Amino acid sequence: MPPRRKEKYKLPIPLPEGAVLDDMEGKQWVLGKLIGSGGFGLIYLAFPTNKPDKDARHVIKVEYQENGPLFSELKFYQRAAKKECIKKWVELKKLDYLGIPLFYGSGITEFKGKSYRFMVMERLGIDLQKISDQSGTFKKSTVLQLGIRMLDVLEYIHENEYVHGDIKAANLLLGYRNPDRVYLADYGLSYRYCPNGNHKQYQENPKKGHNGTIEFTSLDAHKGVALSRRSDLEILGYCLLRWLCGSLPWEWSLQDPVAVQAAKTNLLDELPESVLQWAPSGSSCREIAQYLVCAHNLAYDEKPDYQMLKKILNPSGIPLGPLDFCSKGESLNMHAPNNQQVDSRKAATKQVYQVQNTLIGRKGHRERSAESRTPRRKVQEEKQPTGLFNSETVPVVF
Template identity: 55%
Template sequence: MPYKKATAGKRAPAKRKLAELFGLGEVLTDTSRKEWKLGVPIGQGGFGRIYLADANSSKPVGSDAPYIAKVEPSQNGPLFTELKFYMRAAKPDEIHGWTKSHKLQYLGVPRYWGSGLHEKNGNSYRFMVIDRFGRDLQKIYEENGKKFSHKTVLQLGLRILDILEYVHEHEYVHGDIKASNLLLSYKNPNQVYLVDYGLAYRYCPEGVHKVYKEDPKRCHDGTIEYTSIDAHKGVAPSRRGDLEILGYCMIHWISGHLPWEDNLKDPDFVRDSKIGCRDISVLMDKCFPDKNKPNEIAKYMEKVKLLSYEEKPVYQHFREILLQGLKAIGQKDDGVLDFGLSENGDLQTKPTQKKKRKAADKKAAAAASEDTEAEMEVTGSPEKKKPTTAFSKSKGCFHSHMYWCGRLTLGRDKTPTQPLTPLLSGTEGGNRMSKLMVCFGEIEDLMGRLFTIYCCVQNRFK
């Protein structure tokens, strides 16, 4: 029987202001009186901006800065919501203690380093400093033909279960697990982190679980293709919802398909399709019609279906199901994610591409000598833009892979949003330019990858 359609109207979005652009070297002081120096802005979204950041010193913030600072007007709500989670659950000592006590190699939760308020030009801004990361899995998924290997998916599932157990034990649920919210470590491509806690919900404040209640005003919260049946009905997020979302992600990553993906503009259709697929055999037949079905995923989804709204999952049981799946395909949990990535999450160049790349490098250098103008983006880590889905709505903080990797865009008049002369002047600047031209040649060779690089033609800014 189809679920009754919600009749309540949409809530009007709150009016918010965009944060002004801070200059290089701006110093922010957090609530513990620690000072943080800002580097180049690497992205903006929603109503906030993201900057490279480091502890304050006499040195400028380099392109390899280990932190990012998220800044938005203090009257805005998204960062405040996310900040509450980080302050309660993501302090470095707490994450370290959990990792050690649970005998984990690492825990994929970003560490919170500080936050505070900053006054500038008569305006008040809220900021938060957390770890910097590499590329997001959505980009890699698309570059891999919208599929991951069976082994990789099961290992991702194991790491995400570790994350969810930690988050849930700290009275929160994430509510928006998906590839674009899963980022590789900036240094280690075998480590994955769950980011964007703008939809994080405190389901069990002071140990008292929220009651099951359907609210038409909250119907379909989250990312439509993955969100839980509870969320489709307007029920507040819970632990079982997070595990259900993870299940849909794993199915999508292995099969490249979800039964409702062609009708994402109709959230009621998506909801009814998911309800119809509570018969897990139906779901598996639709997603794997001509292939051997991954039995461990079916077992995982069956176990999720048995959870009650307030029930605490036995996370180890879910991990054992995925470990059995690895064993069934002759693999083990070796901690290696076979994305073919190098340091900082960048795709490795195949050996067969080297000759072509050298030729492209020469061509790029010749073009530079002729003062060819380039319309580019300046970024700290190569990436390409992700196509957006109309109803893949994630409310809350300004989030996107671009904010974590490092990105600065040129304005419509082809001038940077702040001077780049210090980055490109002198001998060191010349060396940078040479390296950037090599990167540009590689972009030509790789065609559709649309990587962006730190590059401006010197004569452009003299």
């Protein structure tokens, strides 16, 4: 039985270090040091009893059994993110990795008369919020690479009927043993937008409005609409803009969700100029403007063209290198010869409009007029993923 949603979740009493937990498959795990806590749960280092390791490669997330977020995250992994499924996807799409933390087991344990739910996960490293707090902004090449890596993850979870709903720097973690890899973590707020192939219908509900992390949440979430794929893409777009520019136009209004919603509406309605004008002096947000144009033009139940979005972030297909979180310095120009001026607002605007016009002209695409913004009631029939990464396509990497 799922936990009751209306209960107020409580942070659990810590379990003792050294406790042995039995997961549902009979594997035993030893709790190590308590290393963190969230709104409703605790995180411990852990290792299997048959492989003790001072440098733990696993963590265990613990909550009271009646709490909700860990239950939701567990269901996501059981339905959509088993290790063998991720492995097959990586092979199908010819990726070097997929940034979803690996799941190793789960179970229920008792302590002092209370029932605890636990999940055993891959251990990860530092989150990007801590890095952002130190540096303020990231290099442009790093921002675009993060966008591409997150699109890989979103395509996978969307194809498996889920949206993440809370993409932000605090939920992006570097690999523990390989810090050149980035992972999207925390699926406690993930939402099954298309259960059994039946897409949720568009319905505004003011009582559920402004859900999510207010700084990044989508316009649909502000309106109380159940999240769909376009919400994840919109949230990611705001993150990219924040990481590159250091701030967002509504950061001074975060205590007023209605004002934040209005500012986001203005930004999207005035694309691409609104994003291009937000860029710091000497920088260009052209790729992010193009990306947001595409995300904003999606219908509520429309399947995104993930490959096109990745090409927008890296049109030259330059191979991915290590993630670079050093001081921002000069933005890298990856899109034109050195003698070509690409950062002028006029040239950037022209290129974004070309992308926008191409979108509008594509077969089956509907313009985002007031009428076309009304969601479709019939879900598009979509084929299984077969051709987004064909044999002629090299994975988009920096």
